[in-house]
Amino acid sequence: xxxxxxxxxxxALAKHGIEIVKANGYYWFDDVAGTGPYVHIPSxxxxxxxxLTLEQWVQHVEDALA
Numbered sequence: 921x922x923x924x925x926x927x928x929x930x931x932a933l934a935k936h937g938i939e940i941v942k943a944n945g946y947y948w949f950d951d952v953a954g955t956g957p958y959v960h961i962p963s964x965x966x967x968x969x970x971x972l973t974l975e976q977w978v979q980h981v982e983d984a985l986a
Contacts, residue, residue, distance in 0.1 A: 922973070922974040922975070923970065923974070924969045924970060924972065924973060924974040924977055925969065926940060926942070926969065928974055929969070929974060929977045929978070932974065932977070932978045933949075933977075933978065933981055936981060936982070936985060937951060937952055937953025937954075938950065938951060938952065938953075938961065938981055938985075939952045940977065943963075945965065945967050946963050946964060946965045946966065946967075947963065947964045947966065947969075948961075948963040948964075949961040949963070949981060949984075959984065959985055960984070961980075961981055961984040961985070962980075962984060964977075964980060
C-alpha cells in the first residue's frame, strides 16, 4: 500500500488526463487534457488523502471512466 499524496495521485491519473483537486473537505477531479467527451467523476467527500489508499483513488476514477 502506497501513501497517497496529491503528486502521486496526479501522476497515476495522468494517463487518463485527469487531475485531483482539493476543495474544502472534499476532492474533485478535473479533465486537464480536455480531449474527450465530458465525463462526470463523482467527488470524494473525505477531508484527508489518507482516508483512501493510492490504489483506491485511482480505482475511483477508473470506475467512473468505465
